[in-house]
Amino acid sequence: MIRAFFSYSHSDAKLVNAVAAQVGRPFVLLDTRAFTGGDELLEGMEDLAAESSVYVLFASRDALKSAWVSFEQNEAHYHVATRRIKRVIVVQLDQSRAISEFPLWLRRSKFVTSSSPRPIARAIRAAIDELVQEEQHRIFVGRAHETSSLQSAVVPIDHDASVPIVAIRGLPGIGRRTLLERVARDSLSFARILTLRIESGDTINSIAIKCADLVDGYASAADAVAAARRYEEISADEALAETTRLIEKAAGLGELVVLYDDGGLLDNSGRPSPAVHQLLSALALQPDLTAAIITNRRPRLDSISIAPPPIVDVAPLSTHETRQLIALLARDKNVDLRTTDAARLADQVAGYPPAATAAVSMAATYGPAIAGASVSSQYQPRPLHRYLAQIKLEQDEARLLRFLAANSPLPISVLLAVTGPSAELNTALAKLIDASLVSPVRGTDWYEISEPVVDFVSREYPALSIAEYRAVAEALGKSLELSGEPGPYIDLSRVYYRALARAGEESRPLALALVSDWLSLAEQFYHDRDYERARAHAALADVANRSLESLTWLVKSDVKLGEFAPAQESINELKKLGELKEALFLAGFLERHRGQHREAIKQYEAARRAGRGGLALERDLAECYLHVGDLDNAAKRIAAAQEKQPDNAYVVSLRIKIACLTRDETTARGLLDLLHAVDAPAFANHRQSRVELAFGDKEAAYRYARLAVDGADRPPIEAFSNLALCELRTDRVSDASVTIQRIGKVYRGLRADVQHGLQARLAIAEGRHDDALGITTKLIKSGGLTSFALRRDALRASLIGSHVGAEERDQREKEISALEVKLNSTRWDSTEWDLDD
Structure with missing residues (x-):
């Protein structure tokens, strides 16, 4: 850990302690012990100085007269000469001595003239942060070929080239x-x-x-x-x-x-x-x-x-380079790794430097055996994710990462305000910095999360709530109003805007939004299933700068809202911009959500011929082939998607759906373990509920459906609808009625076919046969298999639960038989009920 050693007179202890508190105790070594003998004094001071990377001299009259401070200066001089101490700061608390009167080696130091804790602490934190950044990238191995190629590119032998x-x-x-x-x-x-x-x-x-x-x-x-x-x-x-x-x-x-x-x-x-x-x-x-x-x-x-x-x-490190990096990191952190431990870590790191840093940091904390333990799963997660998932972070560490993953950068004052009071917070921050999971922003007291960690945090920990975003916005607003030191404030103002937007608050004068912020918010709200707000931010971006991205989020949001006409207009605009393959892909997306899966396949295949590729195309095609009963093509397309990204949550979920359709319970349940590892709890529990329903355990299906809804601030309509279905299947009819009403209030006209289907099921369960038949009469026009099943069930219930004349009974029985023929003509899963996206 990068630390600063404070050399001071005890008459200045009050100020020095205030500075230490602002810098953060884990980053500071203070000599507060009462030494009783010369040998103990010598040994204690030597130890403190030797553990430090920054030496800070608080130069007051009393300090400059102190024999102890004089001795500490000499020790610091020695460690500066040996390059153990890398930064020296002299804090002039008074004007008792001019800079020219200090020893020559101290004159080359950074001088701070102040008796106020805040500017002194800022200068010290800046020095520590510079060293942290250097430390995080200090060890560099291999890359001989890449280095040579890059040098040849920037400094060619032929000047004219x-x-x-x-x-x-x-x-x-x-x-x-x-x-x-x-x-x-x-x-x-x-x-x-x-x-x-x-x-x-x-x-x-x-x-x-x-x-x-x-x-x-x-x-x-x-x-x-x-x-x-x-x-x-x-x-x-x-x-x-x-x-x-x-x-x-x-x-x-x-x-x-x-x-x-x-x-x-x-x-x-x-x-x-x-x-x-x-x-x-x-x-x-x-x-x-x-x-x-x-x-x-x-x-x-x-x-x-x-x-x-x-x-x-720049390729991943070779096996030899990876082992060399691990050995150097281990030596740097005084970790004793056996050859077998180093080899096991190297195999799991897979040439990825951040994973090597995390692995050795965790070996230092928890021991090589735990850090190198293999993961028992049919899929090995990404190296960095593996280590972070294996070693559960402490509560304070997890809180810091959650806030920084959603809002980076943030000043230390904001982090302290929003994560709640904790004496261990600075220690947690220091540990995250040591593991290269968090980095300081140069020249400020701001911190940002390392990019490779963001996906892991969003996957493993709950998203910030509206209240937490509101707390970030409030604390950040106060920080920006008080700002008075030079810094890259654009980034901070943009974080402020996004936090306000996520909290549902109005913008403020110091909150700044670029087009990319509106697009980022459109994407976030879309994935949160808040399609109206996603569309609103996409529209802002589109007005400011019409682009492929703005039109894409407009199309997707409109489709999810059931606004198919405006979605088609945006697709036409994409064609005018020359984005044919994207327009075709989104046309497939539109048709898939209309329930026209054969037409969607035509559009998706046309997008492929136009040059559109990628995981989303393969995944959506697999979904469409699944709906039309072409399981061979569905399996082929899902295999192609899996090859591109095996741990993609949508791909894993779709593989489970196919396993349920083919009645392969072993595969479905085996994949559930992976899904729980790579997807958010609400979606993983929803899929588990669907599996339980498919294989007959209705009570287990209900329990997981309940978890899926209760575990999300704004449950997706798929999870909400599935809960209502499970309540109906387990005879919790009154609960289902409440859930269906909640769906109508929260999602209004969204997925109207699903909501009408649930209302029909509820009417059947409550014995309102005429209502059920009326709803299914409208639904049957869509021609979907689930509407056929609903109509059949409504007709059956009407024959059992109400008086029907002989002629009418005969007509209804004939209609039931015709529906059975349609339902039996293709393979489909009656439990799926089109509740999944």
Whole structure:
């Protein structure tokens, strides 16, 4: 752990303790012991100094006269010379000595003149955070081929062959930025890199706003938001010129601007988005300027310049390199790993550096045997997820990760306010930093979650509630109002806006939204099944910058709301934009939700021929083939989806549905273990309920249905509807009536066919046969198998529970027979009931 050793006179103890509290106790070593003898004094001070990476001298009159402080200075000088202490800060509490009067080695230190805890603590935290960032990327092994390729690209032997842009491709967390940072420092003399994140929907104005925040920074949140508003009003040409100027300015300051693909740098074909194309084309005209892009997809950059920018691929570490990395990390953390332990860890890490860091950190805490334990499952989860799932995080650690996964970055003051009082919170934060799960934002007291951890947290822990988002927004708003130190406030203002939106609150003056924020919120609300709010944010993005992304979320939200006509209009707009394959895919999505599965298959297959691929296409095709009874093609398509991403929750869930249809109970139940590991509890419990229903255990089905609904703030309509069905199947008719009413209030006209079907089932159970027949008469027009089953059941109940004349009875029995023929003509699952998405 990176720690600071405070050297001070005990007459200044009150101030020093206040500074220590603001820095965070786990990051501070204080000499508070009363030593009784010279040997004990010597040994104690040596130990404290030797454990520290930052030495802080509180220089007051009393301190400078103290023999103890003098001795500590000498010890610190020795450890600075041996490079054990890496930063020195002198805090001048008074003007008793000029800087020129300090020893020469101390004059090279950072001086802070203040007697107020907050600015002193900020300077110390900045030093600690810089060292933390260096520590998280300090150990670097292998990459000889990638390093050579990147050096050849940025510094070619033939000067005439130099290019101003280089592309680096690889999986997130694999070490792309670390590689670039080292080559940029060693070969191009850049002091550091600035990561300019390119998100979905970013315009050139948005990019200019972010770039100004990175390069210039602002003195306060108010200044940042005001500047952003100005950038929003300028023309695209002016924004392009300003962005280019800022990148040139950064280079002059020894900083390399990197365009990082956060979903908006490349389209689905690998070509740069319009705004990025503009920027790269402008940069390509300046051969003396160096810029880089980082992406996980192979970019197609042939249209940028005459000589396409070189692409350097960063692959997972080899087995040898992985073992070497684990050995170095273990030695650094004083972990004694046997050869067999190291080999087992290397096999599970699978060449993924973040997993190696996590594995060794956990071996240090819990022992090599636990960290290296194999996972008993038919599927081995991703390496980093595996280690985090095996070693349950402490409560404070989990709380911090939950808040940071949903809101990054956040100031330490906000984290303290929203996670609740805990004496162990700083310790938890220090442990997360040590494990490289959380990183400090340079030059601030803000913290952000490491990217590879976000998926794990969203999968393993409950999403933040509306009340928790409200708490974040309230604390962050106060923090932004008090801001007065330079920093990248654009990011913080955007986090503030998103927290307000998730809390259902109105926006505030210091809350800033870019187009990418509206798109991000549209996606989040869509996955939360809050389709009306998803559509509202997609519409905001569409008005500001019509794009593939904005129209896609409009189509999906409208389809889920049953608004098929506006969805079709948006699909037509996509065709006008030249996005034919996406338009065809969404046309299939529309037809699938209309229940027209054969037509959906035609559209999906047309999208495939137009070049559309990916997991979603395979998954949706499998779903459609399943509904039309073509189990062979359904299995083929689901196998293709599984090959792309074996742990995708939708894929696993669909495989379970197919197993239920084929009456393969062993496979269905075996896959449930995996689903509970990779899906949110509400959805996993819902699927378990469907399995129990399929194989005849109605009470178990009810219990899991209840868990699915009770375990979600806003249960998805599928889970709600399934609960009503299970209540009906287990003769909890009054409970079913209440649930069906709740569905109607919460989801109004959404999935009207399902809601009408439930109302028909309820009418049958309550003996309201005429009502049931009336509802099923309307439903039967859709021609779906579930509507046939409902009609059959309503007719059967009417013959048993009410007086029917002979002629009418004969007609109803004939209709029942005809429906039975239709139902028996194809294989289908009568328990599925079209309740699943």
